[in-house]
Amino acid sequence: MQGPRVPRRAVLALPAGLVAPPAARADTALTGADALLLVLSDLHSAMERAAAMLGAMDAVLAANRGVPAFILLNGDVFERGNAVALRSDGAADWAFLAALRRRAPVVLNIGNHETALIDDLAEVVARARALDLRVVSNLRDWRTGLPFAEVSAGFRLPDKRRLRVVGLATDAAATYRAPARALIDMPEPVAWARERLHGLFAEAEARVLLSHAGVAADRAILPLLPGGTLLVGGHEHLRFAHAEGATRYLHCGSWNRALTVVGLGLGGPTPQIKVREVAVEPGQAEDAAHAALVRQVTSDHLAPEDAEVLFHLPAPLPLPQAARAACAALARATGSRAGLLGHTGFGTGLPGGPVRRLDFDAFLRFDGPVFRGNADLAALASMAPRLNQDEAVPLAGRIGDYAYVDQLPRQPALLASNGWVRMNAAHFLGAAAPRFDAVPDLALKSLVAAALARR
Structure with missing residues (x-):
């Protein structure tokens, strides 16, 4: 399994010019965490908050310096209804994904809006992989019968422990655009989970299921998960947390309005999961370069x-x-x-x-x-x-x-x-x-x- 590649600046210091309030740094310092997960879902081309989101991430990474960090995106990066995103072919969105990868390894689970701007999901996956993103999904290509992406991504953690992140998509065909829908084979999520999850998680000490299948499917999948698994829901733009024993089920909101920070403690027989949430609004400490890029893309395409x-x-x-x-x-x-x-x-x-x-x-x-x-x-x-x-x-x-x-x-x-x-x-x-x-x-x-x- 591939080991995490966390850039030095992501764990050693804030970028020059970015100052986070001391309280924000303290609130997101997850003491005792062996791995750090920065979780987002349903971004929908929310470029107006993207620079502030990067600023929030940098503050969190600085508050947890030295802890292996991973960024998890639970689908729907793109939005066709955003005129700037549509006319620019998602220029600011792809730049945001590249900026995330410069900070930590990124896992992208495919949502139903990944084809909002590009009809062929295979092309979207190829572009994401070109940015060194790990793309995960259980969707298959009707044309070839093959998966669009690997169903999971594995990472080595300290002391030879392993993190396994599995991706699950919605089978609600009406939520995919028609040109993309015709190319996608969508397994029923609960039946797929019953058949595959046990084997996928069998040898991992830390387990994450990124589900873009929705609450109804997730509720049926929860009892199938080993204790201490993190289930991240998406697709329905919800924002809540639910505990079931040592397992945690989170919905992280949408539109870049919040960053969910998860600390995984792996010292015992069952992973311990700590969760913090950071609100994100324009005007907070921002990544200045990305803010300038968004202004330029907007000016060029508005x-x-x-x-x-x-x-x-x-x-x-x-x-x-x-x-x-x-x-x-x-x-x-x-x-x-x-x-x-x-x-x-x-x-x-x-x-x-x-x-x-x-x-x-x-x-x-x-x-x-x-x-x-x-x-x-x-x-x-x-x-x-x-x-x-x-x-x-x-x-x-x-x-x-x-x-x-x-x-x-x-x-x-x-x-x-x-x-x-x-x-x-x-x-x-x-x-x-x-x-x-x-x-x-x-x-x-x-x-x-x-x-x-x-x-």
Whole structure:
């Protein structure tokens, strides 16, 4: 197995010009860790936070100098809805991946958005490998019958201990773009895990499963894992932690908003897992060179229509509040009592001040028609515990991707939704979900933008 290759500057000192607050360094010093994992998921071309993310990583590495470090990316690096990323062929995203590799070995698990900018997953894997990234996945190429990548990556740790990182993809075909979908064989995750995981983890002292399969599959896989395994979930943009004995299950959020730091203690019979989270926002200590690169790429590829200011906000709107405002706007525009919009249809919150189309597209990712349906008491009771799962929810009650609502009525009422919620109504709203019919002459993005312009 290949040993970790951690650059000296990643463990000895911060890059010149970067100053991290002492408290930040202390909070992320994981005493007793034999290996350090820096974990990200569902980045979606969030280049506006990439330089700050690199700065946060440098502070963490400096606080844990001398500990072997690895960067784990749990899928969805790219975003087709980001006009700058699309026009530049992901220039800032690929530069970010290269910057990560300069700091530590990088393992990339393939998500359903790895083909957001390039149709052929084989080409994406080849480009990632050219940057010396270790790509892992259980996906196979229909054309050849062969895997797109190795299913796992192994690393030597001190005292001859071994780290094994396994990659698992979603089999939800509708979440892959059609040109890519036609080339990919997607194994059912739980059946695949039952057949393969025991053998893959058999000889490793430290075990990580990067799963981009979603909560429902992960919940079934958890009992299959040896004690002390780290299961990292992704795909549904969630942010929570769950302990099951010595095993830990983490979702690390999305859009470069947080860095999850994991320390593995390997001195006993079962690995000990410590977790810290570092919030990441523009304006924090940044990698200056990467910040300049992002500015240049944006300047070169931002079209006038992307820079158009759609409206102004008096203050930033974090994602939960902004999403609920969009749901309220949908309800008003359709004459309904409540609007229901899928959580992963949103990316990140909205900035204060002028909001450009580029910013709005990062917030509300997909456009399309809207729908209405009458919900009776049974439907309302069925959907109530499934909505707004950004709040504290036990693992047993989580459905994965969920729908936001501003305020759910208590009496039978007319509800509105977008196409994704309508198409997956049983998942989002339960077995008693209402039937939704199209509302003519309305499109989601324009009605939400118009409502936010009136705030």
